[in-house]
Amino acid sequence: AQTVTQSQPEMSVQEAETVTLSCTYDTSENNYYLFWYKQPPSRQMILVIRQEAYKQQNATENRFSVNFQKAAKSFSLKISDSQLGDTAMYFCASPNNAGNMLTFGGGTRLMVKP
Amino acid sequence: NAGVTQTPKFQVLKTGQSMTLQCAQDMNHNSMYWYRQDPGMGLRLIYYSASEGTTDKGEVPNGYNVSRLNKREFSLRLESAAPSQTSVYFCASRRDSSTDTQYFGPGTRLTVL
Numbered sequence: 001a002q003t004v005t006q007s008q009p010e011m012s013v014q015e016a017e018t019v020t021l022s023c024t025y026d027t028s029e030n031n032y033y034l035f036w037y038k039q040p041p042s043r044q045m046i047l048v049i050r051q052e053a054y055k056q057q058n059a060t061e062n063r064f065s066v067n068f069q070k071a072a073k074s075f076s077l078k079i080s081d082s083q084l085g086d087t088a089m090y091f092c093a094s095p096n097n098a099g100n101m102l103t104f105g106g107g108t109r110l111m112v113k114p
Numbered sequence: 115n116a117g118v119t120q121t122p123k124f125q126v127l128k129t130g131q132s133m134t135l136q137c138a139q140d141m142n143h144n145s146m147y148w149y150r151q152d153p154g155m156g157l158r159l160i161y162y163s164a165s166e167g168t169t170d171k172g173e174v175p176n177g178y179n180v181s182r183l184n185k186r187e188f189s190l191r192l193e194s195a196a197p198s199q200t201s202v203y204f205c206a207s208r209r210d211s212s213t214d215t216q217y218f219g220p221g222t223r224l225t226v227l
Contacts, residue, residue, distance in 0.1 A: 047217075100162070101172065107155070
């Protein structure tokens with residue numbers, strides 16, 4: 001079975017500082033995307049950023065960027081200039097070996113403190 | 115453009131009752147998914163439909179059935195609800211391949227007493 005591991009159940013960061021959330025995965029797919037989703041208290045799952053595995057360049061979306069290490073199967077999310085609205089659960093996801101479904105990690109609860 | 119919609123938003127059932135959760139998407143996506151999320155945990159796949167007319171089991175299919183009614187709609191049925199099925203249920207869809215983004219509905223909070 002596929003596993004996606006988020007080793008930090010909870011994290012906190014001061015407003016305006018930078019925080020990094022870690023994720024490791026084990027798909028054997030060659031061409032795949034990896035995803036980070038945010039789940040605020042509203043429960044809605046919101047795509048934060050995605051990374052194309054065949055691209056060496058790390059994806060960035062405004063204050064969000066990834067550190068993608070393909071050989072190590074590591075996919076961490078960096079949030080710069082943290083804002084109170086970033087407080088949420090964050091889930092990373094990778095495809096299974098058949099590429100027909102996503103496997104999600106257990107999540108990291110991020111608290112941004114004023 | 116509503117994206118992925120789910121009904122109902124909340125539901126309380128008694129053990130043994132049945133119900134159907136409805137999901138619809140208006141993005142012309144081929145693949146649709148049902149997940150459950152238990153407190154403090156990630157999402158686990160119940161069933162998915164790679165295309166209209168096909169359905170497949172995910173990680174936790176026991177106690178559930180699904181119907182891909184047409185390209186837009188994918189329903190999840192609990193035939194005899196159990197307290198262990200108390201959870202938040204999410205429907206999702208994506209266009210086609212593993213490189214496409216999954217888009218999620220707002221979720222249904224189900225409590226089985």
